[in-house]
Amino acid sequence: MPTDTQPNNDKTGVTTNTESCGSGLQLSEFGLIGRYFNRASQHKGLIKGVGDDCAVINIEPHMQLLMTVDTLVEGVHFSPDVQPDDLGYKALAVSLSDLAACGAEPRYATLAITLPQVDHDWLQMFSSGLFELAGQYNVDLIGGDTTRGPLTVTIQASGVAPHGQALLRNGAREGDLIYVTGQIGDAGLALQSNLNQLNYNDVTIHKRLNRPEPRVQAGLELRQLASACIDVSDGLLADLAHILKSSQVGAGIELSRLDLSESVRRYQEHTGRLDFAVTAGDDYELCFTVPPEHQNEIDKLSRQWPFHCSLIGAIDHSDTLTVLNNGDPLEIRHQGFQHFS
Amino acid sequence: MPTDTQPNNDKTGVTTNTESCGSGLQLSEFGLIGRYFNRASQHKGLIKGVGDDCAVINIEPHMQLLMTVDTLVEGVHFSPDVQPDDLGYKALAVSLSDLAACGAEPRYATLAITLPQVDHDWLQMFSSGLFELAGQYNVDLIGGDTTRGPLTVTIQASGVAPHGQALLRNGAREGDLIYVTGQIGDAGLALQSNLNQLNYNDVTIHKRLNRPEPRVQAGLELRQLASACIDVSDGLLADLAHILKSSQVGAGIELSRLDLSESVRRYQEHTGRLDFAVTAGDDYELCFTVPPEHQNEIDKLSRQWPFHCSLIGAIDHSDTLTVLNNGDPLEIRHQGFQHFS
Numbered sequence: 300m301p302t303d304t305q306p307n308n309d310k311t312g313v314t315t316n317t318e319s320c321g322s323g324l325q326l327s328e329f330g331l332i333g334r335y336f337n338r339a340s341q342h343k344g345l346i347k348g349v350g351d352d353c354a355v356i357n358i359e360p361h362m363q364l365l366m367t368v369d370t371l372v373e374g375v376h377f378s379p380d381v382q383p384d385d386l387g388y389k390a391l392a393v394s395l396s397d398l399a400a401c402g403a404e405p406r407y408a409t410l411a412i413t414l415p416q417v418d419h420d421w422l423q424m425f426s427s428g429l430f431e432l433a434g435q436y437n438v439d440l441i442g443g444d445t446t447r448g449p450l451t452v453t454i455q456a457s458g459v460a461p462h463g464q465a466l467l468r469n470g471a472r473e474g475d476l477i478y479v480t481g482q483i484g485d486a487g488l489a490l491q492s493n494l495n496q497l498n499y500n501d502v503t504i505h506k507r508l509n510r511p512e513p514r515v516q517a518g519l520e521l522r523q524l525a526s527a528c529i530d531v532s533d534g535l536l537a538d539l540a541h542i543l544k545s546s547q548v549g550a551g552i553e554l555s556r557l558d559l560s561e562s563v564r565r566y567q568e569h570t571g572r573l574d575f576a577v578t579a580g581d582d583y584e585l586c587f588t589v590p591p592e593h594q595n596e597i598d599k600l601s602r603q604w605p606f607h608c609s610l611i612g613a614i615d616h617s618d619t620l621t622v623l624n625n626g627d628p629l630e631i632r633h634q635g636f637q638h639f640s
Numbered sequence: 641m642p643t644d645t646q647p648n649n650d651k652t653g654v655t656t657n658t659e660s661c662g663s664g665l666q667l668s669e670f671g672l673i674g675r676y677f678n679r680a681s682q683h684k685g686l687i688k689g690v691g692d693d694c695a696v697i698n699i700e701p702h703m704q705l706l707m708t709v710d711t712l713v714e715g716v717h718f719s720p721d722v723q724p725d726d727l728g729y730k731a732l733a734v735s736l737s738d739l740a741a742c743g744a745e746p747r748y749a750t751l752a753i754t755l756p757q758v759d760h761d762w763l764q765m766f767s768s769g770l771f772e773l774a775g776q777y778n779v780d781l782i783g784g785d786t787t788r789g790p791l792t793v794t795i796q797a798s799g800v801a802p803h804g805q806a807l808l809r810n811g812a813r814e815g816d817l818i819y820v821t822g823q824i825g826d827a828g829l830a831l832q833s834n835l836n837q838l839n840y841n842d843v844t845i846h847k848r849l850n851r852p853e854p855r856v857q858a859g860l861e862l863r864q865l866a867s868a869c870i871d872v873s874d875g876l877l878a879d880l881a882h883i884l885k886s887s888q889v890g891a892g893i894e895l896s897r898l899d900l901s902e903s904v905r906r907y908q909e910h911t912g913r914l915d916f917a918v919t920a921g922d923d924y925e926l927c928f929t930v931p932p933e934h935q936n937e938i939d940k941l942s943r944q945w946p947f948h949c950s951l952i953g954a955i956d957h958s959d960t961l962t963v964l965n966n967g968d969p970l971e972i973r974h975q976g977f978q979h980f981s
Contacts, residue, residue, distance in 0.1 A: 346704065347808060350886070352738040352871060353706040353799075355806050360701035363687065365694040366782065368750040368796065372789035397693040409709040411752070411794040441707065448713035449790040453752040455709065458694075465696050467688060530693060545691070 384428030394456035399518035403458030487579020549617030725769030740859035744799030828920020890958030
């Protein structure tokens, strides 16, 4: 049942201090957005940020606007014992990863956060993690809504790309090469490790789960080279399948070409789950396709990236995704996650 | 503790059907966004809506982009027995009300919805309510994220206004007249009535709680007349105080000038709570200030509106908000809501 409070919003623009307003009226506003999430703007296009009913933004005429939204729910996407700064970082990272997949330059974000109660230390840490990443990619937090309820964080991120240059899922064509950035499976293994108390003292995999690095720079550099791109959040096979469906093509990939961390490699060998890395998800790497004439440019580009980039297969004219491991067809046990099942 | 599922997202662009992908791989995606929330676009500026990592949008060069975000949480902002179509309608209405307050023409919305389980009848009704209002104001749903967890609905709405014409809170000047659209207090009374089982068989007040009408058209028409504007979501006094603080001015208002419904008037007289209507909130009317030279234009305009518009006071050079009722200073019992208190 609802409490008899009025709607419990702390919208952008809410005054932050208790203020005397005559007639004995004291306006006590919590002002969490103003207190924890109002920082100086990085972009001259931001005309009005936190502090009104809406943010007001100028977009350069040659730019298109790109938007994405992601929600993280306690107990589903993160454990109740998550570090608040890691949560703030990751909540923004997953949205920046979507912008990266589209080749967008990140600009703005709004934050809708639902909290069971106000814990100032928690909010301080959460915002510091969020702004650590926001600062890295010049993202302005331009508005938000704080509400009371079970812990849930929704971030909508906006970015820009020159007209017609956004990377979409539907551009893959027969003969295009399929690449994946970085190492996949680490975040999934860290999650397994947390859940099953496996003994993986590999701090890297836990960092990959808690603080994924959105591949923003790679996305920008791929803009005029890749024919299609997606970020690997649901698991490589599931996400590549999205490209295939959108592009109405098929593909064949060879898993032995993937760059896997030593921990993931050991886990797969130990458990026999050779499909673990490609179905685990939460990687926030980019999977993209490239016309063969751009292969040299990709080789050159990716040598400058601080992470590996693997050529794992090619688009074909079939309507299926064929998955091989050292030449043998791979039996897929886990098909990415199931929604609400 | 988290379940051992992988992150449970149904992002924009997720494929909607079970799809055979070779090697025995079945990709079963729930595709709730695709199934319930993917409709034809109203705007030629929408290049890519639901169906990719990001939506892609063109904004006309002479337009500024306006954005707002609002969350509704079950048990806080709405009762568990809310009608799903009313909830879908209201979730969008509260965001369109923010756009209205800024004089923006609504264009796009994203939906982040967290659901305890999939109930197709519920989703069908929720989406029908949402699209009923979206259709009325030509709003395209351009993306979303469905997650599992306690019922929470976050909508970010975007609109446009010609450069420099957005209505903000900070433009009120000494001598400006203060107006409020429509009748306030109805939604608050309906909420009281639900909670305390008061006998208010006035269907209008319940409709005002469940299906507030965002004053979009009024906001557009006020663009070159009003000096400041806000929507009344926290209660008239609290929201007017936001204008005063942003504009660094004071004001005096006379409550007897407000247009109140017969039910609210009776409730206030019966209970002696003469500040009920101005503190109840959830009204989604507009409170705006107008330089006196535009008074005639406002009179003319508002005669065409299908709701009353009340001139309730004026901006002054004080730093307080003076509230009178029939000339007597009003004692304010309830100061709008308190956050997390």
